[in-house]
Amino acid sequence: MKAFISYSHKDESYLERLKVHLTQMNRDGLISEWNDKEIHAGSSLDDSISDALTSSELFLALVSPDYIASNYCYEKEFRTALQMHEEKKLIVVPIIVEPCDWQNAPFGKIKSLPKDGKAVAEWTNANNAFLNIIQELRRLLNSSKASVPVQNIQAVGTTEKVVRDYKVKRTFSEVDKYSFREASYKEIKNYFNSSILELDSLENLQALFTNDGKGFFTCLISNRANNQDRYLTVQIGGEGQRHYGDLSYSFSDQISTNSIQMDKVYRIDYDDYHQFWTKNSPMFGYSGDLDKQLTAHQVAEEIWNEFISQVGVSIG
Structure with missing residues (x-):
């Protein structure tokens, strides 16, 4: 453009x-x-x-x-x-x-x-x-x-x-899905990096990354106004863990298979034209809300807003 x-x-x-x-x-x-x-x-x-x-x-x-x-x-x-x-x-x-x-x-x-x-x-x-x-x-x-x-x-x-905006039907291979997941994870991590820096500049709030490993990161927020602290770990699904979703998060300093909550899991889905993210429905276990197609930016926003709410912070 x-x-x-x-x-x-x-x-x-x-x-x-x-x-x-x-x-x-x-x-x-x-x-x-x-x-x-x-x-x-x-x-x-x-x-x-x-x-x-x-x-x-x-x-x-x-x-x-x-x-x-x-x-x-x-x-x-x-x-x-x-x-x-x-x-x-x-x-x-x-x-x-x-x-x-x-x-x-x-x-x-x-x-x-x-x-x-x-x-x-x-x-x-x-x-x-x-x-x-x-x-x-x-x-x-x-x-x-x-x-x-x-x-x-x-x-x-x-x-x-x-000149028209044509949409062409296609299929998505495992390579396409892998590339989409990796690019999404990078965008989500960049979103959190920016947000952590911004939050840390505000009065009474402290925020930082405590761990940044291969396929996962952990961050910590402290609200000195109400003495609340909360960790968050976000990870992409690796081999052997794909049944836990393509991306999951937990309000802890790490994620283990025992701590994964299915309402905190996102999966990659696709239609005839593009790939997108869906979040597991807490009511139906493994069934994703297929009507809600999310971008990586929207996934990051959802997780971030839930994260800061844990320490009594909201936006707007």
């Missing part, structure tokens, strides 16, 4: 950090970004920006006081992108980099990043903010499957070329 990055030149440092964090998505072929640094000497500035904007599928606005104050960024680039967004020709994602009055601007009507619109500058570790941005962009691209076309119908001479 081609992404147009709109920013104030006074926020160039945020642009450079975002580009660094987008590197893996570039390597994966998920995104290619454009900004005005791509304009070559001698080119028309307005024409180059207009051409790049109208051919993009994603518009990332690095929002700050300077961005809002910039007539060109706000009035020209963003206004044009917003119109394309309303016409469903473009996805607009505001990225709040500095505290500003963005909620009362048109940005306030669109889901912003990082999480809860908390400006990058306000995070204890800015890398955690950018990690959250990347995770949400991956989730966006996976859910949309890059299906937001710049032009659904493109005129070619006197004929029309129609």
Whole structure:
């Protein structure tokens, strides 16, 4: 997906950090970004920006006081992108980099990043903010499957070329399942790494990883306000343990076959088009809730929210 990055030149440092964090998505072929640094000497500035904007599928606005104050960024680039967004020709994602009055601007009507619109500058570790941005962009691209076309119908001479988002049925091998499980585990562990760092920066809360082994990790949270402590261990199913699910978790400093609770087990399932996660139903033992198809990010969110609730913490 081609992404147009709109920013104030006074926020160039945020642009450079975002580009660094987008590197893996570039390597994966998920995104290619454009900004005005791509304009070559001698080119028309307005024409180059207009051409790049109208051919993009994603518009990332690095929002700050300077961005809002910039007539060109706000009035020209963003206004044009917003119109394309309303016409469903473009996805607009505001990225709040500095505290500003963005909620009362048109940005306030669109889901912003990082999480809860908390400006990058306000995070204890800015890398955690950018990690959250990347995770949400991956989730966006996976859910949309890059299906937001710049032009659904493109005129070619006197004929029309129609571009549709085709779904192709396929089967999934054991290799596919293994790769899906490993990639999911990596995403879940990254989610917890970011969340642990963020939680540890909050008053009265302490959090850390106590163990990180092959196919499992353990973390610990202490809430000094109510003197509650809780361990969590997450592991992927290995050979000989697959009947306990493809991923399980326990509120302890380790998981043994005797401690696995079947309502804390996730399994990989698939339909004719894609693989997904399901969670065991506590009412029906081994039967998963097949109506609820989960991504790795959603699995991580479910486990994390249950984990922090154990020590009296919630989100929102």
